[in-house]
Amino acid sequence: MNRGEILALVGASGSGKSVLLREMILLARPTAGQVRLFGEDAVDLDESTANRLRRRIGIMFQHGALFNSLTALENIAVPMKEQTDLPDAVIRDIAMLKLLLAGLPADAAHKYPRQLSGGMHKRAALARALAMDPDLLVLDEPGTGLDPIGADALDDLILDLHRSLDLTVVMTTHDLDTLWRVSDRVAFLAERRILATATMGELSASDDPAIAAFFQGPRARAARSLTWNRG
Amino acid sequence: MTPPKHRFQTRTAGTPAQTAAGFEWSTDRRRLRLTGHWTTAALDGISAAAAGSGQTAEPVDVDGSSLTALDTAGALLLYRLIERLKGDGREARLSGFDDRHLALLGLVRERLAAQADSLAALELPRRAAGLERLGRDAWEWVLQGFSMLSFGGETSLAFLRSLLRPARLRWRQILLVVEQDGVRAVPVLGMLSFLLGVVIAYQSGVQLRVYGGNLYVVDLVTITVLRELGPLMTAIVVAGRSGSAYAAQIGTMQVTEEVDALRSIGVSPIDLLVLPKISGLVVALPLLTVFADMAAVAGGMVMSALMLDVSPDTFMRRIPEAVSINSLMTGVAKAPVFAAAIASVGCYHGFKVRGGADSVGRHTTTSVVQAIVMVIVLDAAFSVVYSWMGI
Structure with missing residues (x-):
C-alpha cells in the first residue's frame, strides 16, 4: 500500500480479513507468503525488531480492548x-x-x-x-456496534485525523457507507486471497461474480446513492 | 549568527536514527531555534527545559526551520512552550515552520481551546482516605450482608418451589455437578487425606510411644479424622476446586451477558445455574467426606504399622472400640451444610461480577476466601452445638 492512503480490506465473513490484519501487525505468523512493513521484510523477526516495528503501528481492536x-x-x-x-x-x-x-x-x-x-x-x-x-493506523471493524450517527461521526473523525496527522490507515469493515466515504482504495478478499485492489468506483463496477454480489446488492446500491447525494 | 549560549539537547531516545528534540536560545534571548525530531519517542526531558526566558518583555522569534519532524505530542509541547512565554509576558512569533507543522499546531490549539472550560473544571478523582475509607468499607460490608441474605432467600424460595415440582429439577445438571465436583475430586482428595492420616498417626505416635500406649493411636486417628479433619479437609479442597469454578463460570457468563440472555428467554438463572450446583454438591460432599475418612484412616493404619508395630489387623479390630457410628455420622452430617455454603458463596460472587476480566478474578478470589472462612466458622458452630447436645 502507499503512504498516506486509507486502504480498506473487505470480504465476506470468514474470508480472512482479520487473519490478514493480525499478520500485518505481527500478532500472528503467516503460514505462507510474506509481509513487508515500512519497507522491511517482517516475517521471522526477532522479538526486539518486531517490537520496534510494532511501535510504529497503532491498533484499534474490534471490541476496543481497553x-x-x-x-x-x-x-x-x-x-x-x-x-x-x-x-x-x-x-x-x-x-x-x-x-x-x-x-x-x-x-x-x-x-x-x-x-x-x-x-x-x-x-x-x-x-x-x-x-x-503511529505511522500506520490499523482499525479492525471501526464502525461495528455503533448506531448510524455514531458510525458517521467515527468516519468523519478518521478522515479528519487522516488529513491532519498525515496517517496511513488500514481498516477492515463491512460498512458500505464507510467504504464509500473513507477509503481511498479497497482490497477485496475472497477464496483465501486478494481478488482485487481498486477504488470503490472501480470495484462496484466489477463483473467478477463474488465482488458483484458484495457491491451490487440492495444495501450497496442504497449506500452508493446516499454518498452521491451527499456530494 | 551568534553562537548559542543556552543550549539544550536531550539524550537520544528511541531509534538511533532519530535525532532527539532540542532547542537553542540565542545569546540575547530573542530567538529560539527548535531542532531535531519533536516526536513522542524523541521528546524525553524537553519539557523540563522549557526554562526561563530571561527578564525582557520583548517578543521571541521561534524558529522552526531546523525542525525535522513534528507530531501531536511535539506540537503540544510547542504549544505549552508558547503559552509559557506568553505567561512571561513575551509574545511568540513563529517563523520558518513547515505548513504541515503549523497546521498541526493549529489543530492542537483548536482542540484544547474548544474544551478549555471543562479541562479547567476537571479534577483528579479523589481517593478516600482514613476515616472516610473506613466508613465506606463498613457500609460496603453491611450492603454485602444484605445482598447475600437476599440471594440466600431467593435461592431458598427457588428450592422450595422446585421441591413442589421435583420433575422440574434439572437432574442432568445435578448429575453433571456430582460427576465434575464429586467423582473428579476423588484422586486429589484421596491423596491429601491419606497423607493427613499419615501425619496424624506419626505425630500422635511420637507421643504415645513414650507412654507405651501404642494402640491408642487408633483412637486418636479415627476420632480426629471422622469428627473433625475429614469433613473439614474435604470442604476446603472442594471450596478451592469447585467454589472458585462456580464463581468464575457464572462471572464470565455475567460478563458475556449470558445471564441476561437466560433471563430474557424466561429461564431463571437461579434455577438453571445455582440450584443444580447446590443440590449436586450437597449430594457429593458427604460421599466425598466418607471417602476422605477412609483414605485418612488407611494412611493412619499404614503409618501405625510402620512406626508403632500396630498391625493392620489389630488396627481394624480396635476401630469399633475406639469410635462409634455416631462419630462418623456427626462428621458426615456437617458435609451437606458445608456444601450448601460453598456452592452458594461461589454462585453469589459469580452474580456479583460487573465489568470485565479483572472483576471475574477478584470475585473468584473472594469467593474462595469467604467459602473457606465460612466452612471453618460453621465447623466451630457445629462443635458448640454438638457439645451442647452432648454428642
Whole structure:
C-alpha cells in the first residue's frame, strides 16, 4: 500500500480479513507468503525488531480492548508510559490531547471503560491507538456496534485525523457507507486471497461474480446513492 | 549568527536514527531555534527545559526551520512552550515552520481551546482516605450482608418451589455437578487425606510411644479424622476446586451477558445455574467426606504399622472400640451444610461480577476466601452445638 492512503480490506465473513490484519501487525505468523512493513521484510523477526516495528503501528481492536481496570486517560497513557521516559505530567498532558483529538469530552478522562458508551469506548480505543503518533493506523471493524450517527461521526473523525496527522490507515469493515466515504482504495478478499485492489468506483463496477454480489446488492446500491447525494 | 549560549539537547531516545528534540536560545534571548525530531519517542526531558526566558518583555522569534519532524505530542509541547512565554509576558512569533507543522499546531490549539472550560473544571478523582475509607468499607460490608441474605432467600424460595415440582429439577445438571465436583475430586482428595492420616498417626505416635500406649493411636486417628479433619479437609479442597469454578463460570457468563440472555428467554438463572450446583454438591460432599475418612484412616493404619508395630489387623479390630457410628455420622452430617455454603458463596460472587476480566478474578478470589472462612466458622458452630447436645 502507499503512504498516506486509507486502504480498506473487505470480504465476506470468514474470508480472512482479520487473519490478514493480525499478520500485518505481527500478532500472528503467516503460514505462507510474506509481509513487508515500512519497507522491511517482517516475517521471522526477532522479538526486539518486531517490537520496534510494532511501535510504529497503532491498533484499534474490534471490541476496543481497553484495559478494564484503568480509566480512559490511563489507558491512553499506557503505550507512552511503557515506551518513553517522559515525565508523568507530560504523559497526562499528551494523553488528554489524544482524548480530545479522538473527539471525547474532557470529563470522560477519568471514567472506566464500563462507564463509557459504545461510541465513546471506540473513541477511547482510537485515542490509545494514536498515543504514540503511529505511522500506520490499523482499525479492525471501526464502525461495528455503533448506531448510524455514531458510525458517521467515527468516519468523519478518521478522515479528519487522516488529513491532519498525515496517517496511513488500514481498516477492515463491512460498512458500505464507510467504504464509500473513507477509503481511498479497497482490497477485496475472497477464496483465501486478494481478488482485487481498486477504488470503490472501480470495484462496484466489477463483473467478477463474488465482488458483484458484495457491491451490487440492495444495501450497496442504497449506500452508493446516499454518498452521491451527499456530494 | 551568534553562537548559542543556552543550549539544550536531550539524550537520544528511541531509534538511533532519530535525532532527539532540542532547542537553542540565542545569546540575547530573542530567538529560539527548535531542532531535531519533536516526536513522542524523541521528546524525553524537553519539557523540563522549557526554562526561563530571561527578564525582557520583548517578543521571541521561534524558529522552526531546523525542525525535522513534528507530531501531536511535539506540537503540544510547542504549544505549552508558547503559552509559557506568553505567561512571561513575551509574545511568540513563529517563523520558518513547515505548513504541515503549523497546521498541526493549529489543530492542537483548536482542540484544547474548544474544551478549555471543562479541562479547567476537571479534577483528579479523589481517593478516600482514613476515616472516610473506613466508613465506606463498613457500609460496603453491611450492603454485602444484605445482598447475600437476599440471594440466600431467593435461592431458598427457588428450592422450595422446585421441591413442589421435583420433575422440574434439572437432574442432568445435578448429575453433571456430582460427576465434575464429586467423582473428579476423588484422586486429589484421596491423596491429601491419606497423607493427613499419615501425619496424624506419626505425630500422635511420637507421643504415645513414650507412654507405651501404642494402640491408642487408633483412637486418636479415627476420632480426629471422622469428627473433625475429614469433613473439614474435604470442604476446603472442594471450596478451592469447585467454589472458585462456580464463581468464575457464572462471572464470565455475567460478563458475556449470558445471564441476561437466560433471563430474557424466561429461564431463571437461579434455577438453571445455582440450584443444580447446590443440590449436586450437597449430594457429593458427604460421599466425598466418607471417602476422605477412609483414605485418612488407611494412611493412619499404614503409618501405625510402620512406626508403632500396630498391625493392620489389630488396627481394624480396635476401630469399633475406639469410635462409634455416631462419630462418623456427626462428621458426615456437617458435609451437606458445608456444601450448601460453598456452592452458594461461589454462585453469589459469580452474580456479583460487573465489568470485565479483572472483576471475574477478584470475585473468584473472594469467593474462595469467604467459602473457606465460612466452612471453618460453621465447623466451630457445629462443635458448640454438638457439645451442647452432648454428642
